[in-house]
Amino acid sequence: MADHSQFRLLRERRFLPFFLTQFSGAFNDNLYKNALLLLVTYTTGSLLGLSTDVVVNLAAFLFILPFFLFSAIAGQIADKYEKSMVIRRVKLLEIAIMAVAAAGLWMGWYEVLLLLLFLMGTQSAFFGPVKYAILPEVLKDDELVGGNALVEMGTFVAILLGTLAAGLIMAGGEPQRVAAVGVVVMAVVGYLVARKVPTTPIGDAGLKVRFNPLRETWRLMGMARENHSVLLSIMAISWFWFLGAAYLTQFPNFAQKELLGDESVVTLLLAIFTVGIALGSTLCERLSGHRVELGIVPIGSLGLSLFGVDIYLNMPEASVPVDWWALLSDWDYLRIALDLLGIGLFGGLFIVPLYAFVQQETPEPKRARVIAALNVFNALFMVVSALLGVVMLGLIGLSIPEFFLVLSIMNLIVAGFVYQQVPEFALRFVIWLLSHTVYRVRHQGLHNIPEEGPVLLVCNHVSYMDALVIAGAVRRPVRFVMDYRIFKTPVLGAFFRLAKTIPIGSRNRVPDIYNQAFERIDEELDAGHVVCIFPEGKLTQDGDIDTFRSGVEVILQRRPVPVVPMALRGLWGSFFSHCGGPAFSHWPRRFWSRIELRASAPVAPQQASADALYQQVSELRGDRA
Structure with missing residues (x-):
């Protein structure tokens, strides 16, 4: 590391x-x-x-x-x-x-x-x-x-x-x-x-610079709207600056009127908030596994609200003037300091992946203009934040802790709207949470998965967690092919539909679903996406890899694309596998288990027969089920 x-x-x-x-x-x-x-x-x-x-x-x-x-x-x-x-x-x-x-x-x-x-x-x-x-x-x-x-x-x-x-x-x-x-x-x-x-490459040398501020600012807004996920990420970043401006603006009055603190308290509050953001920002890379991981953004938004509410619920009844030492030595005041540290820390977790996502998802020739649109939104949100402070604190007469409570509730509403509009945030959050709490995942050879273009992943099928483990480890979004019956369960069905999972069933029992599955697979590969199938067609009953069915060959006949063999190791025996009886039928025997995901070099479609892929996946897995 x-x-x-x-x-x-x-x-x-x-x-x-x-x-x-x-x-x-x-x-x-x-x-x-x-x-x-x-x-x-x-x-x-x-x-x-x-x-x-x-x-x-x-x-x-x-x-x-x-x-x-x-x-x-x-x-x-x-x-x-x-x-x-x-x-x-x-x-x-x-x-x-x-x-x-x-x-x-x-x-x-x-x-x-x-x-x-x-x-x-x-x-x-x-x-x-x-x-x-x-x-x-x-x-x-x-x-x-x-x-x-x-x-x-x-x-x-x-x-x-x-x-x-x-x-x-x-x-x-x-x-x-x-x-x-x-x-x-x-x-x-x-x-x-x-x-x-x-020096760096020039984005768009033929671009004609226009100096009409109002018209060009409107053009920027249109450019930001070209990618809905990027636009919502921009709005989320600007919302963070809305919150940050609101907190920073109130620090002097909060310290003086609510805490009865002197100038040193104002400085300390600012320092604590800044240290929190620095810690949260640097923590992002470790939590995200060195990639743009939207799954930690909801964690950041939740922490922003929880610590904001805690300030309101635990305000000390200040009766005598205090200095910076009292803020650190008296628990009643220290809790407020820790709340501000938490707001800063979770703010860092919230904003860093969003900035990286906007940069990654915006084409290079127009990236700076999209960032410029982001700056316009940031400025607008900070102005609105100041106006809201005037209205809430001046006209309505809220106290500053009450204002922080309103901000925390507003943050939950805004976060819910963004995650509803861009389901990828909520999806990545669930994947990140499960893959970082139930298991410790080590991976090897995932660099063999191409950074762009269509690719088919094939993997052994051990447990109901296989897809989440793979989705949490692979950098690119993955479209999984899974048994259609899992879509009938209320929670899992909604989750897998959100993940754009492709339902498949037996050709003899549900021929329509079977045929539609191959149509969907072909469409996804044609669009340049990553598709993952489990060629065994079912979870292993004994820990061994079952025979690979011919569906993989049907896919490659219709759409010849590179195939990356993968193998899961260490999942046999988990609560989600059929070890010791049907999955979910026995008490979990272990948590935070160490498991592995291995991948080998891509196989050309001409050499990717079911038998050849079975052999490669078996060698990748080795003796550890």
Whole structure:
């Protein structure tokens, strides 16, 4: 596992310079923004005749407005031109903006500094699409989740460190000058590391860049709608930013009014939330088995709601002021800290696979524009989040814990809608849960399954869990061929229909179902999908592999495709097998059992007879049933 850890990417040039570039950018954004707001709050008390509360919201608006205006143009540029070049140009723009900002900080031109927030937002809007579009081009498929995890971890850690750095600068001497030097130095550092980002292929050199923001933003929305699963994933990611913005915005008032905490409590809450997201992001790769695994997304959404509800149910009755130590030493307060850690952790589990899925499922020539559409949705959801906070806390008069409860309930509703619209989320969740709790699955040779194109898998049939074990191990979605009678059971039938399983029966007893099965198999293979059959036609009664029937030859005569022999080892004797009597008829004797799934090199359809495949599957399985 150490050889596959995502942290090894931090030692490689194809990833490290990019990681440092995006880290320095996120750090500098937050250093500048928070330094400005603290200067306005503690030095001038107002700006342009506006109160500090209004200035804070105006600053947030100015920073986020460019994402609406320029994301469409940014996506086009990132798809048309070489991405490392785009990154370097954007970082040069950051140096120019920060040079003016440094003069403004040095001279106290706060009105100019406020305007520069709009330019910083513009720079970030142009960096956003290329930031995520470049990852699938420099990383392998089994590194995509780990790379996204590091980017999400780095982003939130940079936000935290930038915020803390602004606070430390304000607490020291000559804060304006120190901040001026700091933002320029970080911008220069970001450009220097950006020069080491490796070159990538150009997505669509013939693309004509159009500079009509409104029309092109509408085009982006249409592009995002081309793939329904990608669109729903984009909406789910934006929903996470909705929740994240809602929580982060309320931290100061939550600490002060609900916990009676001082400034150190606000900082600690932010740090705990950030650490949670970093932990959840890095945990994704281990839980997903180095692949894009949608099965852990529902786990993330469930955790977000459960810990949010727990905050509401277990709010301490604060009566005396507290500091950061009380938050960590008193159980009543510590539970709130752990809840925020849990929200961050499950948020990381929620968002990382979604980002990787959007990147993987979007064609390369338009990937940056789809990411740009995602950024527009993110910005929109964060604005709506702020408006909801104003309505709930201001007009309706909810307390902040009550607001967190409302967010948790809304999250369950949104998650249910997304999973109903894209059944693959719920399907992968069930598969992941069963294959990671009932068994410990080791696999060998699964790289022999082609990454794309039609392929037929053949495997021995030991238990009712065989299909779930295979589906949980194979990277590509698999269409299984299974006995039609299993579809008559209320729960399993609905589940296998959701998985697009193909029902089959005896040619003599149910000829219509038999013929329809081969038609469906041919259609799936023609569409370039993976189909898995169990040529024995039934579960083994004695642990040995039964004779392979001729159905596999019928399939290959109609559609000659590569065949990958597979073998399951260790499932005989489980609760779901016929060992010791019919399956489900005896008490489970073991849990968390170690089982194996082995695959050999693809066999050409001309050599894939039933007898030859039986021999290969038998050799793969060996003596262990």
